[in-house]
Amino acid sequence: MSLEIIVNANGCEDRLAILEKGVVRELFIDRKRERGIVGNIYKGKVIRVLPGMQVAFVDIGLEKAGFLHVGDIDTANKVMSSDSEKMKRIAERVGEDAPDEIEIRGSQSNLRIEDIIKKGDELLVQVTKDPLGTKGARITSYITLPGRYMVFMPTVSQVGVSRKIEDEKERRRLKDIMTELQPPGAGFIVRTVSAGHPWEDFIADINYLKRMWEDIRKKAEIAKAPALVLPDLDLSLRAIRDLFTREVDLMVIDSAEEYEKCASFADKYIPEIRDRIEMYNKPEPIFDAYGIEKEIEKALNKKVWLKCGGYLVIEQTEALTSIDVNTGKFVGKKNQEDTIVKTNLEAGREIVHQLQLRNLGGLIIIDFIDMDKKGNRAKVFNDLEDAFKDDRAKTNIMKISEFGLVEMTRERTRDSLSRILCQPCAHCEGRSVVKSVPTVAYEIFREIRRVSRTSGKDRLNVGASPDVANFIMSEEKDHLKELEQELKVSVSLRSDRNFHQEKYSIKPA
Numbered sequence: 001m002s003l004e005i006i007v008n009a010n011g012c013e014d015r016l017a018i019l020e021k022g023v024v025r026e027l028f029i030d031r032k033r034e035r036g037i038v039g040n041i042y043k044g045k046v047i048r049v050l051p052g053m054q055v056a057f058v059d060i061g062l063e064k065a066g067f068l069h070v071g072d073i074d075t076a077n078k079v080m081s082s083d084s085e086k087m088k089r090i091a092e093r094v095g096e097d098a099p100d101e102i103e104i105r106g107s108q109s110n111l112r113i114e115d116i117i118k119k120g121d122e123l124l125v126q127v128t129k130d131p132l133g134t135k136g137a138r139i140t141s142y143i144t145l146p147g148r149y150m151v152f153m154p155t156v157s158q159v160g161v162s163r164k165i166e167d168e169k170e171r172r173r174l175k176d177i178m179t180e181l182q183p184p185g186a187g188f189i190v191r192t193v194s195a196g197h198p199w200e201d202f203i204a205d206i207n208y209l210k211r212m213w214e215d216i217r218k219k220a221e222i223a224k225a226p227a228l229v230l231p232d233l234d235l236s237l238r239a240i241r242d243l244f245t246r247e248v249d250l251m252v253i254d255s256a257e258e259y260e261k262c263a264s265f266a267d268k269y270i271p272e273i274r275d276r277i278e279m280y281n282k283p284e285p286i287f288d289a290y291g292i293e294k295e296i297e298k299a300l301n302k303k304v305w306l307k308c309g310g311y312l313v314i315e316q317t318e319a320l321t322s323i324d325v326n327t328g329k330f331v332g333k334k335n336q337e338d339t340i341v342k343t344n345l346e347a348g349r350e351i352v353h354q355l356q357l358r359n360l361g362g363l364i365i366i367d368f369i370d371m372d373k374k375g376n377r378a379k380v381f382n383d384l385e386d387a388f389k390d391d392r393a394k395t396n397i398m399k400i401s402e403f404g405l406v407e408m409t410r411e412r413t414r415d416s417l418s419r420i421l422c423q424p425c426a427h428c429e430g431r432s433v434v435k436s437v438p439t440v441a442y443e444i445f446r447e448i449r450r451v452s453r454t455s456g457k458d459r460l461n462v463g464a465s466p467d468v469a470n471f472i473m474s475e476e477k478d479h480l481k482e483l484e485q486e487l488k489v490s491v492s493l494r495s496d497r498n499f500h501q502e503k504y505s506i507k508p509a
Contacts, residue, residue: 003248007236007262008287009255011445012438012479014235017292018243024295026356026392029420030235031438033475036414037062037127037137039146039232041216044139045225046121051114057136058125061226064136066125070113072140074155122225124216130414133318143216144189145209148241148270149202150178151189152209158187165195181206186213193245204269236262244273251277254286283453285446299357299417300435306330306350310343314354316418320363323351327369340369341376348384356391361412368404381406435502437471440464444472444504445483451506452487459490459509468504469495 003025008015013031017024030036042060046068049056057065117123129138145152159178161171174190177199182188183206194202212230219229233241236258244251251273253259259279266274280286287293298304304312309329315322325347330339351366366384371377377400384406388395393411400406422433435443444464451460464472472480472493484491492509499505 003245004290005239005243005248005251006286006290006292007239007251007253007255007258008285009236009253009258010285010449012442012476014258015287016235016239017287017290019290019292022291023353024292024357025353027292027296027299027359027417028235028239029417031420033438035234036130037232038130038414039127039238040228041124041126041143041230042066042139043220043223043225043227043229044123044125046117046119046123049114049117049119051112054113056113056117058123058139059226060125060127060137060139061228062131062137064131066127066137066139067135068123068125068139068141070111070116072128072138072142073113073116074141074143124220124229129412132412132415143213145212146191146241147205147209149191149194149197149205150209151191152206152213153187153189154213155185156187157182157185159190160188161190162192162194164192165190167195170195177202183210208269237265240265240270240273240277244270244276248273249276252280252286253277254280285449288450295357296417296421299354300421304350304354306343306346308343308346310347312347312350312354314358314360316360316416320365321360323354323364323366325366325368337372337376340371341380344368344371344380345383348380349387352384352387352391355410356393358417359414360416361393361410364408364410366406366408368400368406370404377404434500437467437501438475440468440502440504441472441476444468444506445476445479447504447506448483448489448491449487451508452489455508457508458488459492461492461494461507461509462504463494463496463499463506464504465499465501466495466497467501468499469493 002021004019006017006019012033013029016028016030018026044058044060044066046056047059047065054070056068058068060066123141124143125139125141126143127137128140131137142156143154145154159175159182161174161178165171165174174194178188178190181199181202216230223229232238236253240251240262251262253262256279259277262277263274266277280289282289285293287296302314304314305328306312309327311326311328313324313326315324325344327339327343330343347368354360355364368380371380381397381400385397388397391410393413395408395410397408398406418433421435421439423436424430425432425434427434441464444462448460448462480491480493490509
């Protein structure tokens, strides 16, 4: 597997794409004004306990209270629970690094939330899922601190090894090493990237994580709830920590400031990857050069064409995502069943790609073209299941029904691409979407760079819709000034009511 990490950090948002053999596999967008909070640690205050649902709402200083389920409460200080039970809860959350050798010796199923916490209690909690739509953030009081080679569990005295490390001899070696290095009362989940590394590589990671936990405890003691105790790393540093595996050939960054930050982080914690981090200095925008910009545009469309001539129609709703497979222009060469099977096989691979690229999760219904033969249905299902093996999100897939339907679920960890980049369309009363005001504004900034470099002119006239123009002049006026200074160009911005929200013009004066 050949992977590249491409980072665009030259604007108001950081964008990161993972390319597999030149094809965009995943896309992450981190807007400085709307930064995700997964991994952040807060000191919160319980504002409501609902015994009937076995949940509590915790004020962590955000617009919406955090959502805390009874199963996500570390009861160590109130009701003694086994470390195995804690390990199970954490393993479910850690996901791909979850160990599979957990033995549950006890159960918290008999514990009631009203017996554990009450209104007014203060808790140290960590965000596991960003707020989605009308829902507040999902939180847990099982704190985990991810390092390069391991996940540190400050309150769980157990050691587990990622289930993705399949060699039993290597699993035993890693577990023996971590058990020897294990601090009293704490534990680790050894990450997949640790395979083959000597114990010396883990020392710096352990010392770093222990110092971080001590800092968190000290800050939490003096902080007044609600308060942010520790924010997670920003997008590019998280990518180095979590995504930079041995399969990654290169990480390319187009911002000198971001490059220096990542290089320093690698020098300090992961020196072996330092020579695989490069600075991008070409005049063409980095996402244009790697073909990522076009893929983003395609990922916002409902219709996706297949190479064979068939196509997918992807519809996202509040309840589920539906994907319809059609033969389209593909008529085949032999018979109808053969044509249908070939279309379904190609569609299955493309569906996995689109789910990853668009970050679609929750309940997903795939309507494959009906196949008469049971063996063909099994063939398409097995190929689909195989395509999901490299997906980092958890999936659960049901067999193809006689009607050609596949029901599946995919772990939802953050908003989908369309919900990040788009907003409900005012012109069609919410039946569809248009790009949001910030998205269009940031496109204008990128287009200013392109036109400035290709035209050679020092004055540009920009026309945009009133909402977009007002956003630039009020919320992003400082960035516009910085852009003018950097490019040595003067930008004249004009508000034009004749422009649709997504439309704009940039012309040399």
